[in-house]
Amino acid sequence: MNTGFLTIYWRDMLRFFRFKTLLISSLVQPALWMAFFGIAMSANFNRLTSEIPPIPGVPSVDYLTYMAAGVIAMTTLFTSLFGGIVLLFDKNWGLMREIFASPLPRNHIIFGIALSGMTKTFIQAVIIMVFAIFLGAAFFAGFTTAETLLSLAGILLFVGVFSLGFLFLSAAISISLESPEGLQGIITLLTMPIFFASNALYPITAFPPVLQAISAVNPLTHLVSGIRYFTIGDNFQAIGIHYTATSMDIALSFLLLVLFAVLMFTLAMWRFSKATVT
Amino acid sequence: MRAGSILTRTIIEVEGLYHHYGDIAAVDGISFSVEEGEIFSFLGPNGAGKSTAINVLITLLQIQQGTATVAGYDVGKDPQQVRNSIGIVFQDVTLDRDMTCGEILEFHGRLYRMPSVERKQRIDELLSLVELDAKRDVRTKHLSGGMKRRLEIARGLMTRPKVLFLDEPTIGLDPQTRMRMWDYIKAVNDEGATIFLTTHYMDEADHLSDRISIIDHGRIITTGTPYGLKNTLGEDLIYLETADLPGTLVTLSAMGEVKELREKSRGIVAMLTGDGTKILPQIIENLADKGIRVSAVNLKKPSMDDVFLHFTGRELRDEGAEKPSTAVARAGRR
Numbered sequence: 292m293n294t295g296f297l298t299i300y301w302r303d304m305l306r307f308f309r310f311k312t313l314l315i316s317s318l319v320q321p322a323l324w325m326a327f328f329g330i331a332m333s334a335n336f337n338r339l340t341s342e343i344p345p346i347p348g349v350p351s352v353d354y355l356t357y358m359a360a361g362v363i364a365m366t367t368l369f370t371s372l373f374g375g376i377v378l379l380f381d382k383n384w385g386l387m388r389e390i391f392a393s394p395l396p397r398n399h400i401i402f403g404i405a406l407s408g409m410t411k412t413f414i415q416a417v418i419i420m421v422f423a424i425f426l427g428a429a430f431f432a433g434f435t436t437a438e439t440l441l442s443l444a445g446i447l448l449f450v451g452v453f454s455l456g457f458l459f460l461s462a463a464i465s466i467s468l469e470s471p472e473g474l475q476g477i478i479t480l481l482t483m484p485i486f487f488a489s490n491a492l493y494p495i496t497a498f499p500p501v502l503q504a505i506s507a508v509n510p511l512t513h514l515v516s517g518i519r520y521f522t523i524g525d526n527f528q529a530i531g532i533h534y535t536a537t538s539m540d541i542a543l544s545f546l547l548l549v550l551f552a553v554l555m556f557t558l559a560m561w562r563f564s565k566a567t568v569t
Numbered sequence: 570m571r572a573g574s575i576l577t578r579t580i581i582e583v584e585g586l587y588h589h590y591g592d593i594a595a596v597d598g599i600s601f602s603v604e605e606g607e608i609f610s611f612l613g614p615n616g617a618g619k620s621t622a623i624n625v626l627i628t629l630l631q632i633q634q635g636t637a638t639v640a641g642y643d644v645g646k647d648p649q650q651v652r653n654s655i656g657i658v659f660q661d662v663t664l665d666r667d668m669t670c671g672e673i674l675e676f677h678g679r680l681y682r683m684p685s686v687e688r689k690q691r692i693d694e695l696l697s698l699v700e701l702d703a704k705r706d707v708r709t710k711h712l713s714g715g716m717k718r719r720l721e722i723a724r725g726l727m728t729r730p731k732v733l734f735l736d737e738p739t740i741g742l743d744p745q746t747r748m749r750m751w752d753y754i755k756a757v758n759d760e761g762a763t764i765f766l767t768t769h770y771m772d773e774a775d776h777l778s779d780r781i782s783i784i785d786h787g788r789i790i791t792t793g794t795p796y797g798l799k800n801t802l803g804e805d806l807i808y809l810e811t812a813d814l815p816g817t818l819v820t821l822s823a824m825g826e827v828k829e830l831r832e833k834s835r836g837i838v839a840m841l842t843g844d845g846t847k848i849l850p851q852i853i854e855n856l857a858d859k860g861i862r863v864s865a866v867n868l869k870k871p872s873m874d875d876v877f878l879h880f881t882g883r884e885l886r887d888e889g890a891e892k893p894s895t896a897v898a899r900a901g902r903r
């Protein structure tokens with residue numbers, strides 16, 4: 292097997308651990324989100340929803356536990372969308388010439404960058420989970436050790452496939468653009484609808500139909516559903532809403548994320564095959 | 570080193586190469602070939618099309634028209650094999666500022682899938698060849714311009730390429746560093762690599778090359794050895810200023826030792842077929858016979874500058890009066 296993508300992976304990880312401030316900020320930022328937004332909002336939501344009578348017989352989780360899944364998903368989204376930016380820098384500083392003139396097949400550049408981006412999102416996801424538990428999130432409540440381990444694997448699987456999709460997209464955009472500013476603009480445009488038309492921070496049941504339709508095909512919604520399923524369970528209530536999920540629902544969400552990743556990879560391959568670097 | 574015998578093999582063969590960007594024909598139909606073991610140069614001003622030609626040969630640009638083979642492989646049909654056979658030093662520095670010298674070479678070796686043992690051994694060899702052993706763990710942003718260029722040459726040699734492409738290898742370096750770079754390039758060539766280099770420095774092409782192609786506006790104007798090219802201008806050059814330039818022209822063109830004449834804004838350059846030190850007194854005598862007094866004179870061997878100006882015709886337009894050779898003559902008159 293050609294393991295050329297590991298070369299790209301190796302270099303990108305080297306850079307990740309070399310820039311200490313970047314490394315630390317990328318780890319601290321989601322934790323801060325968790326701490327400030329999580330604590331502030333959960334105080335609000337818990338007060339607002341305290342009036343709603345709980346549904347009898349359904350285990351109830353607080354808002355912090357509920358939104359932690361959203362913070363993991365959001366962080367994964369941002370990190371992945373920015374993951375391809377290194378390609379843009381390499382292109383602008385002429386470093387991409389060395390790679391494009393080498394025998395390394397182009398899809399390995401995409402794989403390598405995606406793999407390192409995925410590694411970063413894994414590290415972040417784990418840190419957020421640890422931090423969320425530290426803040427009092429009731430993850431894996433009533434799970435056996437085996438179930439907890441299985442759930443962790445499930446979370447990483449969802450985060451991994453989701454991040455691949457957006458890393459491929461980021462790579463496709465980066466290789467097509469001239470300036471980092473352009474990428475920044477596109478990312479801002481993309482993140483708004485993806486983030487707010489999702490179930491990351493609040494339920495989508497009260498959305499108008501159009502928004503509901505969008506959120507139903509939104510990869511972020513499916514990532515969040517997956518993470519909630521694995522961290523909380525298949526039957527719970529939060530902020531007055533009853534959530535249930537069958538393993539069929541979760542499998543469907545996963546398939547959707549896989550489909551998205553495949554589509555984005557095709558897009559990236561096409562953009563890379565068109566790219567000229569001189 | 571050019572063997573110059575019929576036993577030499579052609580390692581780069583280019584036929585009717587043409588490359589355009591939109592309406593601009595950056596490379597406008599060039600053909601040439603490079604023999605194995607040669608140092609071959611493209612000498613030409615900025616914008617002549619040197620980098621474009623190199624980028625086609627190293628497969629960074631898709632070939633548009635014509636054919637090109639490198640190390641026996643067609644750049645259009647077999648780019649992967651071409652890539653495996655060559656080393657490249659790009660025109661601008663292409664080093665990751667935040668990687669160390671050792672890591673730069675390690676990355677390159679991995680890109681070309683060198684086995685790890687061979688990679689390590691080659692890195693040691695090359696760092697000592699370019700005298701950067703002490704900088705192995707230093708990030709490239711802390712290197713001087715000359716060191717960066719040396720590291721890039723080392724990188725280009727990582728995979729023991731058959732052909733090393735150098736695009737303006739000494740651009741922006743100080744004269745002393747440039748001369749050291751030349752030594753490295755010669756050493757690399759002595760070890761057997763064929764070298765294709767581009768430059769806009771006359772002295773560089775002159776000093777390093779076995780053969781030179783002068784390139785301007787995307788075309789090859791002439792090709793030859795540095796000696797041969799200079800010889801086309803004659804053995805010596807004489808620059809003269811007189812009060813009667815038309816009369817001087819007539820007198821000189823009647824002399825058998827004068828191969829060719831060129832008018833400058835204030836004087837005349839005569840290309841000589843023989844030894845100028847012997848011909849010059851005769852010229853002055855012949856002119857005196859016609860009553861023409863010489864007010865300034867300069868005798869010199871043709872340089873690469875003269876060759877370049879001769880073939881591109883640039884000196885007739887604007888640069889002629891400002892050339893150092895004529896400046897000497899004018900200073901003498903004052």
Ligand SMILES: Nc1ncnc2c1ncn2[C@@H]1O[C@H](COP(=O)(O)OP(=O)(O)O)[C@@H](O)[C@H]1O
Binds near residue numbers: 616621
């Ligand atoms: N990517 C490009 N797009 C458009 N024009 C280009 C590009 N690269 C080079 N050129 C033009 O092609 C011509 C040749 O450029 P180049 O090959 O870089 O010459 P050299 O290396 O001899 O300086 C110049 O006129 C230059 O402006």
Ligand SMILES: [Mg+2]
Binds near residue numbers: 660736737
């Ligand atoms: Mg150039």
